[in-house]
Amino acid sequence: MKKFLLLLLFCHVSSPVQHSLKFLLSGSSGVPNFPEIVVAATVDEVLIGDCDSNKKIVEPEQDWVKTFLENNPQQLGFYNHECFEVLPINFRAAMDNFKQRFNQSGEVPLVSLLQKSPSSPVSCHATGFYPDRAMMFWRKDGEELHEDVDLGEILPNHDGSFQMSVDLDLSSVPAGDWRRYDCVFHLSGVEDDIVTKLDKAEIRTNRENPSDRTIPITAAVAVLAVVLAAATGFIFYKKKKANLPPQSPDNNSELSEELNPENPDLHPSWFL
Known part of the structure; x- marks a missing residue:
């Protein structure tokens, strides 16, 4: 059975008995003290x-695999070439493509200064x-x-x-000293810092800009003035009406006749 598995693994011989051969590849970019490429083979x-x-070495984890590699040094050379030359090149190319597609080069983050209120x-x-x-971090005079x-x-x-922020309390700093401060962003593996x-x-x-509130405030004052003027006029009218002497029916008829537009003696300026 061991010989058959060796043939299955290294010579790709088919058999009616089904077995699973898997190569598990993991990679990392810019992680200190961690291998860039790790490959594990399982049957x-x-x-x-x-x-x-x-480690720069292929390590067999089963005795029969070790024996096979010792007896077939050319096969061991092939795996060394794949693990330490071909795969790293392909992995770096894939990582570069991934960063470009998702705009994650790691070198051009957006840095902004934000403040909720003056205090x-x-x-x-x-x-x-x-x-x-x-x-x-924040700096003062470097x-x-x-x-x-x-x-x-x-x-x-x-x-x-990713995103991050660092806050600076300037409540006790005079406005003239603000120019002495700057913010520094440093990304691991990138030589140049971003200084703001x-x-x-x-x-x-x-x-909100104070000038943006001028129009609605002015409009509110104008509406209030109109309402007050209307209320004042209504009160004045009610008081004046209460002080008028009662009118007889004949007087009412005469007043209606005078206000009749068909009266030829009524000047048009009365309607202005």
Whole structure:
């Protein structure tokens, strides 16, 4: 049976008896002290051999596999070539393609300055970076700050990239000293940091511009004035009507006749 499995594995001989041969490949990019490529081979879910890019050696996990490789050094050379030359090249190409397709090169995240209100801390926010090994901090005159600073967690985005932020409390900092501060974003494996100067003009906020409130406030005042004028006129009318002497039916008839538009003696200016 061992010889048959060897033939199945290395010579791809078919047989009416079905067995499963699997190669499991895992890869990583930019992870310190972790192999870039790890390959494991199993037959019927039993591990028979593996290799990784750090050890640079194919290791048989079964005695019969070890014996076969010792007796067939050319086959061992083939597996070494595949594990340590072919697979790393293909893996790097696949990773580059993946980063380009999902815009996750890890080198061009978006860094913004955010503030909720004039009394709130200023948040330096970075998003769209990959992988999640990043540092972010505030500096004053080129020195990293630790007081009045609140560093947030690295959080995932829906597209597989990441985001993070660090807040700076400026409540006791004069406006003239803001230019002395900047925010630094550093992504592991990337040589150049992203430095963002603290500039009030560059801060994004959801506060409403005071000029935007002028129109609705003016409109509200105008409506209120109209309502007050109408109420005042109505009260004045009610009081004046209450002070008029009662009129007889004849007087009412005469008044109706005077207001009749068909009266030739009535000047058109009465209707203005």
